Structures are given as C-alpha cells and as structure tokens.
Amino acid sequence: MGSITLEGVRKSFGPHAVIHGADLAIEDGSFVVFVGPSGCGKTTLLRLIAGLEDVSGGRVLIDGANVVGVPPAKRGLSMVFQSYALYPHMSVRGNIGFGLKMAGLERAEINRKVEAAAATLNLTPYLDRKPRELSGGQRQRVAIGRAIVREPKAFLFDEPLSNLDAALRVQMRLEVTKLQRQLATTAVYVTHDQVEAMTMADRIVVLNAGKIEQYGSPLELYERPANLFVAGFIGSPRMNFIAGEGAQRYGAATIGVRPEHLRASRDGEGWEGRVSVAEHLGSDTFLHVEVTGIGTLTARSVGELGLTMGDSVRLLPDPARIYRFAGDGKAMRQ
Amino acid sequence: MARQVSPTRTWATTVAAWIVGLLIFFPILWMVLASFKTELEAFSVPPSFLFFHWTTENYAAVQGRSDYVHHAVNSVIIAGGSTLIALLIAIPAAWSMAFAPTRRTRDILLWMLSTKMMPPVGVLVPIYLLYRNFGLLDSRAGLVLVLCLGNLPIVIWMLFTYFKEIPKDILEAARMDGATVGRELIYVLTPMAVPGIASTLLLNVILAWNEAFWTLNLSTSEAAPLTVFIASYSSPEGLFWARLSAASTLAIAPILVLGWFSQRQLVRGLTFGAVK
Numbered sequence: 001m002g003s004i005t006l007e008g009v010r011k012s013f014g015p016h017a018v019i020h021g022a023d024l025a026i027e028d029g030s031f032v033v034f035v036g037p038s039g040c041g042k043t044t045l046l047r048l049i050a051g052l053e054d055v056s057g058g059r060v061l062i063d064g065a066n067v068v069g070v071p072p073a074k075r076g077l078s079m080v081f082q083s084y085a086l087y088p089h090m091s092v093r094g095n096i097g098f099g100l101k102m103a104g105l106e107r108a109e110i111n112r113k114v115e116a117a118a119a120t121l122n123l124t125p126y127l128d129r130k131p132r133e134l135s136g137g138q139r140q141r142v143a144i145g146r147a148i149v150r151e152p153k154a155f156l157f158d159e160p161l162s163n164l165d166a167a168l169r170v171q172m173r174l175e176v177t178k179l180q181r182q183l184a185t186t187a188v189y190v191t192h193d194q195v196e197a198m199t200m201a202d203r204i205v206v207l208n209a210g211k212i213e214q215y216g217s218p219l220e221l222y223e224r225p226a227n228l229f230v231a232g233f234i235g236s237p238r239m240n241f242i243a244g245e246g247a248q249r250y251g252a253a254t255i256g257v258r259p260e261h262l263r264a265s266r267d268g269e270g271w272e273g274r275v276s277v278a279e280h281l282g283s284d285t286f287l288h289v290e291v292t293g294i295g296t297l298t299a300r301s302v303g304e305l306g307l308t309m310g311d312s313v314r315l316l317p318d319p320a321r322i323y324r325f326a327g328d329g330k331a332m333r334q
Numbered sequence: 335m336a337r338q339v340s341p342t343r344t345w346a347t348t349v350a351a352w353i354v355g356l357l358i359f360f361p362i363l364w365m366v367l368a369s370f371k372t373e374l375e376a377f378s379v380p381p382s383f384l385f386f387h388w389t390t391e392n393y394a395a396v397q398g399r400s401d402y403v404h405h406a407v408n409s410v411i412i413a414g415g416s417t418l419i420a421l422l423i424a425i426p427a428a429w430s431m432a433f434a435p436t437r438r439t440r441d442i443l444l445w446m447l448s449t450k451m452m453p454p455v456g457v458l459v460p461i462y463l464l465y466r467n468f469g470l471l472d473s474r475a476g477l478v479l480v481l482c483l484g485n486l487p488i489v490i491w492m493l494f495t496y497f498k499e500i501p502k503d504i505l506e507a508a509r510m511d512g513a514t515v516g517r518e519l520i521y522v523l524t525p526m527a528v529p530g531i532a533s534t535l536l537l538n539v540i541l542a543w544n545e546a547f548w549t550l551n552l553s554t555s556e557a558a559p560l561t562v563f564i565a566s567y568s569s570p571e572g573l574f575w576a577r578l579s580a581a582s583t584l585a586i587a588p589i590l591v592l593g594w595f596s597q598r599q600l601v602r603g604l605t606f607g608a609v610k
Contacts, residue, residue, distance in 0.1 A: 052506050073512040085503035089525045098521070099511035146511070 001063050002076075002153035002186035003028045004049060008058035011044055018044050020210045021058065026154075026188065026203075031180050034190045035197040036207035036233070042190045043158055045207070049188060050156050051075050062153060073102075078147035079156040082163065084139045086131040086146075092118070093127045096145045103150070117149040120179070137168045144176070154186035161196065173200060194234055198222075206230050228329040231256050237286060239323070240297045252324035252332055259286065259300040261321035264307070270316030273297065275307050289313055362586075369393070369579035376575035392580035400563060402584055409559035409588075411474050412549070413542035416481035417489075417535055423482075424489040425531070429523075431490075432497035433505070443494065446487040454484070454547050465552055474557045477549055481542045489538055496530030497523075533599045536592070540600075543589045560585035 004026040011019040018041045026032050034042040047053040049060060051072035059066050067075050078099070086095050097114045105113075118124045121141045131139055140160060147155050160176070161169045177200050180187045191197055197204050198218045206213045206221065206229070214226040218234075225231035231239050239256040247255045263270070264287055273291035287299045287307060299315055307313060324332040367383070368376045375386045396402065431439050461480065462471075470476030500523065508522045546561040553562055564585050567578040593600060 050510060052509070072506075072509045073514065077510070079507070079510045081503045081507060083501060083503045085501065085507040087504060087508070087522055087526075098508070098513075102512040102517060146507075150511075 001028055003061075003063055004154060004186065004188065005061040005064075006045075006049075006058065007061065009045070009048060009055050009060060010057035011041075011048055011053065012056045018210050019048070022212050024205065024212065024215060026186060028186055029184045030202045031177070031187045031189065031200060032203050032205060033197040033201035034188065034205045034207055035192065035194055036213075038192055040207040041210040042192075042205075042207045046156055046158055046188060046190050050077055050079055076153040077156055078150050078152040078154075079158065080140075080143045080147050080160045082159040084131075084143040084163075086139060086142055088131055091128050091130055092123060092134070092142050092145075095131065095142055096123075096149050099146065099150045113149050114145075117145045120148070121145050136164055137172065140164060140172060144179070148179070148183065148185075152185065154188060155180070157187065157189040159190055159192070162191075162193075169196075176200065194236065198234070204234075206233060208233075224331070225323065226331055228254060228256070228325050231323055231325070231331070237298045237300065242294055242297075246294055247324075250322060250324055253327040254325040254329075256323040256325065257297075257317045258321065259298040261318040262297065262299040263316045263318070264289075264299045264301050264305060265314050265316070266305075266307075266312075268314050268316065270314040271297070272312065272314055275309055275311045275313055278308055280304065287313065289315060291315065365579045366583050368576055369583045371576050373574055373576045376579070392576045393584070395577055396567075396580045396584065400566060400581075402563065405558055405560045405563040405585075406588065408474060408477075408553075408557055409543055409561075409585075412477045412481060412557075412559050413539050415474070415478040416485065416542050417538040419478065419482045420486050420489045420538060421531070421535060424486060424493050424534075427490050428493035428497050429519075431494050432500075433502075443491065446490060450487050458551060462551065470552075472553045472556045472558070476552060477557055477559070480548045480552065481545055484545070484548065485538050485541055488541070489534055492534045492537070493527075493530065496527055496534070499530075500526050529599070536596050536599055540589055540593065 004024075006022050006024040009019060009022045010017070022045060034045060036042050044053060048055050051067065051070060055068055060068055062075060062077070087098065090098065093111075093114055096117055097110045100110045100113060115124070115127070118127055121144060123138070123141055123145060126134060126138060126142075131142065134142065140163075143160065157176070161172050164172060173196055176189075189196075189200060201218055203215060203217055204221055205215050208229050214221060214230045216224075221230055221234045225234060228241070232241070235258055237259045239258050240262070241254055241256050243254045247253060271291045271294060273289040273294075275287055276290050276296065277288040279286040279288075283302070285301050285303070285305060285307070287301065287305075289297050289299060291297055297315060326332050369392055370388050370390065371382075371386050372389055372391070375382060431443065465471045465476055470479070504522060504526070505518060508518045513521065543559075544561075546565075549559050549561045550565055553559070564578070564581050567574060567581045
C-alpha cells in the first residue's frame with residue numbers, strides 16, 4: 001500500500017515561501033510526475049514528502065497516517081537522487097543492501113534480496129564492484145536497486161535521469177516505467193523535462209512558483225489545459241499565443257493554437273506570413289513564421305513542404321483546436 | 335585538458351624540477367654531511383663536499399653530553415598527545431559546522447583563524463605567568479596543552495573543509511535507507527572522512543614536532559622535546575657546527591621517516607580543497 005495525500009502543505013525558507021499550500025491525492029500504485037520550470041518547488045515538494053525537509057504548515061499523509069514530524073527513515077519510502085548518492089566506499093552489494101542491513105535483516109536474507117534486485121536490473125556481474133568502477137547508467141541502476149530492494153510504500157525520484165546522455169535517458173525512461181508497472185508501487189517522479197512527464201506518468205502535477213497549476217493525466221493536460229501556464233508548458237514545440245485583436249474575434253483575451261494544429265500551405269486561407277526559420281527534422285518540419293500584426297507563430301507540418309527562409313506562407317488554425325483564455329489566464333469553455 | 339607537450343619541453347621541465355628539488359634539499363644534505371665531519375672540517379674554506387675524513391665522533395659526543403632518547407620520547411608524547419586531543423575536540427566541532435551550520439558558523443571559523451594571525455610572542459608573558467602560577471612550566475602536560483590549543487584552529491579548518499566535500503545527498507540517502515544519526519556516522523560519514531582525518535593527523539604531528547617557540551620558552555629539561563635538544567648546541571661558548579648538525583640530524587630523522595612513508599596522504603592534506 002502506498003497512497004500519499006498532501007493537505008495544505010506549505011514550506012518557507014526564512015521569509016521566502018517556496019510552497020504555497022499544496023493539496024494533492026496520490027493513489028496507491030500510480031505513477032505521478034511533478035513537472036515545472038526550475039525553481040518552481042517540485043524538488044522541495046518531493047523532499048517534504050520524503051521528510052528531508054520539515055513542512056511549515058499542513059499535513060502529509062501516507063496511507064492515511066499523518067507523517068509530519070516522523071523522520072525520513074521511519075516513513076517507509078525510498079528515494080533515487082539526481083546525483084545517485086551512492087556510498088563510495090561500499091560495493092554494489094553493500095550499497096543495495098544497506099537499507100536492509102539498517103532494518104536488521106539476516107545476512108542470508110539480505111543476500112537473497114540483493115541478488116534478486118540485481119538480477120532485475122542486470123547488475124549481477126557488478127555486485128562486487130565499487131561505484132567509481134561503474135558507468136553512469138550502471139550507477140543509476142544501483143541507485144534504483146537500492147530503492148526497490150526495500151519494497152517501500154513508494155518510490156521518490158528526484159530528476160534521476162538528468163545526468164545521463166540523451167540515448168541512455170530514453171532507454172532508462174522505458175526501464176523505470178516498466179519496472180514501476182511491474183512492481184505496482186506508487187512512484188513520485190520529479191523532472192523538468194516535459195517529454196519524460198508525458199511519457200512516464202499516469203498523472204502529472206504541473207507546478208509553477210510554488211503552486212499546483214493542474215493535476216491530471218497527460219492527455220487531459222494536453223487537451224484541456226486549465227490555464228495559460230499549463231498550455232504553454234505542456235507540448236513541444238510550445239503553444240502559440242495570440243493576444244489582442246486576433247483573440248477578441250474569438251471572444252477571449254488570449255487564444256492559443258498548438259503548432260501541430262496550424263496547417264501551413266503556400267496559398268489559400270489563413271494568416272499570411274513569411275518563413276523566418278525552417279527546421280527540417282525529416283519526419284516533421286517546424287516553420288517559424290512572421291505574421292504581421294500577430295508576431296512569430298510556430299507551425300509543425302508532417303513531411304516536407306519545400307518551404308525555405310523568406311517564402312510566403314499561409315497558416316490556417318484547426319477551428320476545433322483553438323484554446324481560449326480569459327484575462328486572468330484561466331481557460332474558457334470551448 | 336590534453337595538451338601537446340614537446341619532448342624538449344618535458345626535458346626542460348624535468349631538469350628545472352630537479353634543480354628546485356635539490357636546492358630545497360641541499361641544506362638538509364649539507365647538515366647530514368657536516369654531522370659526519372670533524373669540527374675543523376665543518377667550517378673549513380673551501381668546504382669539502384664528500385672527500386673528508388668521515389667520522390661518527392659527533393654522534394658519540396652528542397649522546398655523551400645529552401640524553402637523545404629522553405628528548406625524543408618527550409617529542410613523541412607532546413606531538414602525539416596534542417594532536418590526539420586536538421582531533422577529539424575538532425572532529426565533533428567540524429561535523430556540526432559542516433552539516434548543521436548556523437548563521438554564525440562563518441564568523442566562528444574566521445574568528446578561529448584570526449587567532450593564528452597574532453604573533454605568539456604577543457601572549458608569551460601572560461601565558462608564561464599563568465604556567466608559572468599553575469606549575470605547568472617544564473611539564474609535558476603544559477606543552478601538550480599549549481600546542482593543542484595553538485593548532486586547534488588549523489585542525490578544525492582542515493577537517494571542516496574535508497567534511498564539506500562529502501556530498502549532502504549521500505547522508506540523505508543513508509537517512510532514507512533507515513539509518514539513525516549514530517549509524518549514519520559509523521557506516522557512512524566516518525569511512526568517507528578517514529583519508530581527511532588521517533592527513534590532518536599527519537600534518538598536525540609534523541607541525542607539533544617542529545614547533546619551537548613555545549617548547550623553547552616553556553620547557554628546560556624535564557619536558558624538553560628535541561627542539562630544545564638542538565638549541566642546546568648553540569651555546570655561549572661558541573658554535574660547534576658538526577655537533578649541532580649531528581643533533582639536528584637525530585632530531586629530524588623520525589619525522590623525516592614518517593613524512594617519507596606518508597607522502598601521498600600529506601600531499602592530499604596540503605592541497606586540500608584545491609584538488610577534488
């Protein structure tokens with residue numbers, strides 16, 4: 001079991017409020033990702049759940065029991081750190097087994113569990129090596145092994161993949177997701193990478209400046225962003241925003257159109273503009289178009305259009321996919 | 335940073351390094367050579383380098399006039415004792431400053447360092463009077479105390495710097511793994527800090543062994559370490575170069591051997607903070 005509930009959790013460092021009252025219910029067995037720009041408080045929120053920081057107000061409940069004031073060791077959670085934080089003087093076996101040793105298990109029992117965890121993570125040949133003799137990906141696996149071996153109520157991941165190179169990151173992303181599904185243990189995962197958030201999460205918490213902006217499944221956030229911030233943060237390339245006259249025609253203060261919902265053509269209907277940059281990815285083309293009276297819009301089109309810098313182009317938004325936002329930034333009903 | 339280095343350049347650097355090394359080593363070499371000369375040859379002009387009448391009479395004379403073992407034992411007790419007591423005080427102090435700093439930690443560290451900026455002679459008279467009144471003059475306990483207090487700021491600073499280098503994440507990982515503060519200290523912190531503690535210990539032993547100001551001023555015979563033993567050979571009757579050299583060679587030999595065997599630890603200790 002491992003449900004985590006936050007009730008009005010607040011945190012300040014001296015006079016600086018970092019988390020302004022967070023309410024959140026994380027169901028047992030779900031994979032929840034905290035995402036947001038740097039400094040939004042996502043890591044702090046994770047550390048409050050872990051008990052590595054004390055809350056300034058509110059309650060943290062694990063399986064319904066208030067754990068405020070309970071030391072991290074007694075919360076039954078395990079954590080994977082961004083820096084891996086392996087014990088440099090211990091072998092892989094010692095690292096993975098440390099938590100079990102602290103729990104006072106028999107040596108034979110520890111060995112059995114450590115070897116089972118190592119087998120799951122393909123670490124068996126490295127059990128007697130020291131962390132410095134391992135590659136980045138292997139160290140990451142050891143850190144994950146240390147977390148799973150204790151069969152915790154929940155895993156806490158603090159940007160665990162950000163020190164890996166791009167290819168390894170994609171591979172580890174899949175492995176972590178698979179492992180979590182297999183173990184069916186609650187996971188809370190912090191990242192600033194919205195691709196990681198979209199691909200791994202059952203539900204995403206979008207944080208901004210210490211506030212939870214929206215909590216929902218990846219597709220909910222993509223299709224029904226609650227406000228301008230979430231609309232701009234989720235999706236890549238980011239949503240185009242048009243304010244002023246162009247928006248008033250739709251009865252909104254601001255309208256948003258995702259690049260994939262803008263159809264680019266050489267002539268026909270839509271906003272007229274000039275291509276300032278064309279990014280050719282092969283499968284897609286990102287066109288950055290200067291539209292007079294509106295600004296720069298990004299359009300994503302499948303395949304090649306043969307457009308290059310300076311060409312004139314028409315951009316037609318899909319009318320069903322125009323997001324409308326009120327003056328306070330909140331989304332308006334479609 | 336890989337940089338192309340031409341063979342000529344490597345060669346020149348090697349020669350330069352040897353010259354500097356020999357220049358620094360020369361006084362010690364000269365002292366050792368002089369200790370095997372007769373008094374006459376020791377200050378003959380031009381000096382003879384290797385082709386002189388080798389003799390060990392100076393060592394015999396030194397041993398006959400004063401008790402080397404007595405002074406050496408005092409040196410070991412004073413250097414070792416002051417270092418151990420300093421470490422016992424400094425380890426908890428550095429732990430708390432590195433891992434539970436307060437707003438004043440920085441100021442306390444600077445204040446401690448500032449005590450090393452004052453010339454010791456400035457407090458010689460008050461300390462001498464205190465020692466006289468408490469009966470600590472010419473006592474090992476008194477020298478252990480003064481050297482321990484004198485080196486404490488350096489010991490705390492060195493340990494603080496080492497402990498600072500231990501990533502906080504690792505301690506937090508131990509806490510998440512269910513370790514109590516005590517077990518975190520035993521299983522994680524101490525093993526990681528051992529190299530730092532070892533080089534601090536070595537450096538402090540050497541500093542205490544070589545300390546001459548307080549040992550010369552606060553001891554005469556009973557508690558006198560090797561520094562006093564050397565100084566006793568520069569007497570009003572005139573300098574006996576060969577005998578002085580023999581005494582000095584005997585005095586520095588133990589610490590030289592210790593330094594030789596702990597070179598790696600020492601280099602790490604002396605460049606602490608500079609190289610990760």
